[in-house]
Amino acid sequence: MTWAEAGEASAGPAAGTPGLEPGRLAAGAERRVAVPPSVARQHLLRTIRELSFELRTEQLSVLEAVRGSKLGGVTLAPGKLPVSLRIGLEAADTGCRIVVLLADRWPGKVGRTWGATSAYVELFGSVLAAVDGALTRLDPAAAGSFTSWWRDTGTGDVAIMQNAASRAAQAQAALSRHTSRLLDGGSAPPRGASVSRSGVDTFVFETADAVAEVPTELADGMLMVGTLVTSRPGAMPPALVAQVQSLVFRVEEHLAADGRASLFPATPEDVPVVTFLHQQARLRGLLPVRTLRTCTTCRLEKVTNPELERLQERTRRTRDLATGISAVVTPYVLAGRLVQLNSKGPEFACPRCQGLDADETVVTYCQRCGDRRAETALRACPKCQFDFRSLLPAEQVWRPRTAGPDVGTVAGTGPSAVVAGPAALLKVPDDFPPAHPRPPKAPRPARPEVSPPPSGPLAT
Numbered sequence: 001m002t003w004a005e006a007g008e009a010s011a012g013p014a015a016g017t018p019g020l021e022p023g024r025l026a027a028g029a030e031r032r033v034a035v036p037p038s039v040a041r042q043h044l045l046r047t048i049r050e051l052s053f054e055l056r057t058e059q060l061s062v063l064e065a066v067r068g069s070k071l072g073g074v075t076l077a078p079g080k081l082p083v084s085l086r087i088g089l090e091a092a093d094t095g096c097r098i099v100v101l102l103a104d105r106w107p108g109k110v111g112r113t114w115g116a117t118s119a120y121v122e123l124f125g126s127v128l129a130a131v132d133g134a135l136t137r138l139d140p141a142a143a144g145s146f147t148s149w150w151r152d153t154g155t156g157d158v159a160i161m162q163n164a165a166s167r168a169a170q171a172q173a174a175l176s177r178h179t180s181r182l183l184d185g186g187s188a189p190p191r192g193a194s195v196s197r198s199g200v201d202t203f204v205f206e207t208a209d210a211v212a213e214v215p216t217e218l219a220d221g222m223l224m225v226g227t228l229v230t231s232r233p234g235a236m237p238p239a240l241v242a243q244v245q246s247l248v249f250r251v252e253e254h255l256a257a258d259g260r261a262s263l264f265p266a267t268p269e270d271v272p273v274v275t276f277l278h279q280q281a282r283l284r285g286l287l288p289v290r291t292l293r294t295c296t297t298c299r300l301e302k303v304t305n306p307e308l309e310r311l312q313e314r315t316r317r318t319r320d321l322a323t324g325i326s327a328v329v330t331p332y333v334l335a336g337r338l339v340q341l342n343s344k345g346p347e348f349a350c351p352r353c354q355g356l357d358a359d360e361t362v363v364t365y366c367q368r369c370g371d372r373r374a375e376t377a378l379r380a381c382p383k384c385q386f387d388f389r390s391l392l393p394a395e396q397v398w399r400p401r402t403a404g405p406d407v408g409t410v411a412g413t414g415p416s417a418v419v420a421g422p423a424a425l426l427k428v429p430d431d432f433p434p435a436h437p438r439p440p441k442a443p444r445p446a447r448p449e450v451s452p453p454p455s456g457p458l459a460t
Helices: 037-050 117-138 159-184 216-231 238-257 270-286 306-326 331-342 407-413
Strands: 026-033 054-058 062-067 083-092 095-104 150-152 202-206 210-215 263-265 290-295 301-304 358-365
Touching (some): 037 062, 210 216
Antiparallel strands (some): 202 210, 290 301, 290 358
């Protein structure tokens, strides 16, 4: 694949391309393949890992990742240049539509790319070629219709600045290798679509006849469950998977369009889907959460506890920072200590083959027999037939609404804005797992009757 020439239809980005900031070096492409978005998403995630990108957003419809560092970029090496990658996925009639966008991540807006244009063009080309290679393996027939890549690199390099940048690169190469993590370190942000970042306490699903008010943290869990179900449907009915995928796509687009919008217009068909995701998110909040990492080289499985890893990392940082400050003599030593603090090392290392790449999935354990369960939709344990849904107390997700003021104006006032209404809308179809109430408690044994003490002369 080559770059589009000036005047071609694909020579520039489409109007309103999400994530494209004016003035930055950018490149991208649009592709259509005859596979479901969930399948394309799995292969693109693997490609992102193989390109050594760090995932920042992992939604059903959007994947965002970064690579390189601001200090490492002075070397002009394509592998160290600060770059962001955004991949949008959208369901289409014949499969899915994929929009790829690459852009530089220099912090300044004046002179940030002088001398770096050619290096970025090389970087953009290598990443887009890898993405096209993954999509070609998925749908070889569609590869013939792939259009040329587009790029926006401004007026090009300034020769004198390119030479100056090359000399500066040689002088700073050693320093950047050791300090690239100084500015890019820290904990990674949440990858999923974060409803809680909208600044509201409640996210509302609204239909013409009912509303469902969900705490924002639980709404985040619902989106995560929907993403897992779509990525690994297992034995779930295809119709249910398609409904879950449609709802998650629309919620993510709703949040992307207006990050502070707390009212989502749902359809009557979304009611059982929201109920299902609400049930599964509540279950995940009650059960122990573990991460199953499978080495991509030798397929060795390793179970980790995310909470334990967080506590261990916090302890390590606290210890290293206390040790470093106690021995600080010069700013150079302090900078070195901070670099060591931010260098966490690889997140995964296979103990058998020393591989550094792994497929991750969320697992839990049966509360009765202790069997590990990796399915995305929790129902009954196949080993002991324990019903996970029996752990949940009965809760009404949807509340009928009355005619009157719009729910968007009274959503923050709580459930007082809704009263009784038709019950037919709240019925969940048979192919959705019902929300079972908690099993009734066993009756308490009757207390033995105690005879009153005797009275009269015999009492003494």
